[in-house]
Amino acid sequence: NAGVMQNPRHLVRRRGQEARLRCSPMKGHSHVYWYRQLPEEGLKFMVYLQKENIIDESGMPKERFSAEFPKEGPSILRIQQVVRGDSAAYFCASSLPGQGGYEQYFGPGTRLTVT
Amino acid sequence: AQSVTQLDSQVPVFEEAPVELRCNYSSSVSVYLFWYVQYPNQGLQLLLKYLSGSTLVESINGFEAEFNKSQTSFHLRKPSVHISDTAEYFCAVSETGGFKTIFGAGTRLFVKA
Numbered sequence: 298n299a300g301v302m303q304n305p306r307h308l309v310r311r312r313g314q315e316a317r318l319r320c321s322p323m324k325g326h327s328h329v330y331w332y333r334q335l336p337e338e339g340l341k342f343m344v345y346l347q348k349e350n351i352i353d354e355s356g357m358p359k360e361r362f363s364a365e366f367p368k369e370g371p372s373i374l375r376i377q378q379v380v381r382g383d384s385a386a387y388f389c390a391s392s393l394p395g396q397g398g399y400e401q402y403f404g405p406g407t408r409l410t411v412t
Numbered sequence: 413a414q415s416v417t418q419l420d421s422q423v424p425v426f427e428e429a430p431v432e433l434r435c436n437y438s439s440s441v442s443v444y445l446f447w448y449v450q451y452p453n454q455g456l457q458l459l460l461k462y463l464s465g466s467t468l469v470e471s472i473n474g475f476e477a478e479f480n481k482s483q484t485s486f487h488l489r490k491p492s493v494h495i496s497d498t499a500e501y502f503c504a505v506s507e508t509g510g511f512k513t514i515f516g517a518g519t520r521l522f523v524k525a
Contacts, residue, residue, distance in 0.1 A: 301455070328511070339418075339517035340456070340502060353512060388455055400446070401513060403455035 301404035309410045316376040318407045322391030329372045334386040379411045414439045418516035426524050433488040433519045435503030445486040446504040498523045
């Protein structure tokens with residue numbers, strides 16, 4: 298059973314470009330979470346999605362950031378018009394359906410560098 | 413609202429010494445508690461979790477954590493650390509019946525020879 302897959306692992310974008318980060322959850326997992334980890338900081342929750350639904354996006358910046366989890370295919374985190382401050386590691390996690398105590402399985406992350 | 417505080421940002425320790433990584437949380441409802449470990453340039457992996465029952469939980473590699481409800485703590489301990497334990501450790505909490513997991517800022521454990 299493959300784990301959570303994220304691609305690309307490393308992404309370099311110039312200021313103003315768009316970044317698309319992909320996440321394929323573990324088989325059987327229908328819940329996806331996105332987190333951002335800035336250098337020397339902890340993990341910050343961004344958004345929680347189920348198939349075709351955004352459940353909680355309270356951690357998403359109001360502008361330039363969007364996320365989706367379509368019925369078919371991976372979850373996408375999209376950052377438009379990137380700025381230097383967007384440089385960070387972005388982690389995706391997935392879990393089984395349910396509430397609370399289910400373990401989240403993390404992908405290896407996408408390290409975004411904005412030049 | 414929930415929050416998690418990891419009291420130490422870095423903990424240097426010599427190999428084979430004991431270690432305790434501290435974690436306190438706040439929540440108005442009952443919670444599930446987790447410790448995750450992150451090795452360099454990797455994602456997080458679950459180390460151990462408390463859902464219910466015995467307040468002392470153990471991992472397969474010698475770590476243990478004790479849920480203390482009165483002190484709202486979930487400190488992580490290991491009696492004898494190895495060089496390979498060098499990593500960042502994150503404490504996390506989620507409400508029972510909720511879906512969001514809140515992570516602490518992390519504690520960097522550095523084991524020296």
